[in-house]
Amino acid sequence: MAYYGNLALRPERKPQETQRPEKEREKVVRRRSIPIGEKLLYLLTVAVCAVVAGLIIYRYAEIYQMNRQIQEMNRQYEQTTGQMKELQREVERLSDPKRIIDEATNKLGMVPLDPNQGITVGEGGKAIAMNTKK
Template structure:
């Protein structure tokens, strides 16, 4: 019969009769539960397994660190390449601006130079010597 918290419905406990001392000892001996210990081979196997797992995890972490470092170097190199390319474009524009023939003629005229119309150039030295160079 079941009871749900009602003590009136609880069956009476049957009191056990005292047993003889010999029988109590035999029951106590039978009740001893002995845990099985882990053998040395199993301990070694567990240790080797843990060591292998730690070694593999360390190797994976090491490889990820190398990959991270190489990615950083790639990004630095890409950034330097981009900056160098932009600098080269700026220098190329400057070369085109400085080599413009109209600009060169204006600068020469500003310094007092004139364009030679005839095909020969006469050079006079301080000693009074003259040399004539003909343009082809």
């Protein structure tokens, strides 16, 4: 039969049994494993790197926390300074002599003191204005 590229028509070949002599067998190359001491050294190196990374992250966390506290204190300082300025303006407004005289005469019913009169303290701790010039 002629073979024209059709595999169905191709005659089968018998497998050739070729045994190699034992001397010619391929040598199996075994890789030596890493010694235990070297493995422990690698493990120790990885552990040290992990500890150093942990310390660095811990320090960054502390720095972040301190920055937050500084910002909070600055905000409180700004707020307290604003309140202090507002209270200072209130003190200046309330300690105005004209306002004090108006409050005393209008709301409390006090009268201005005549320079010709003197003040003496009577019974019960009340002040009494009296004429000292005659």
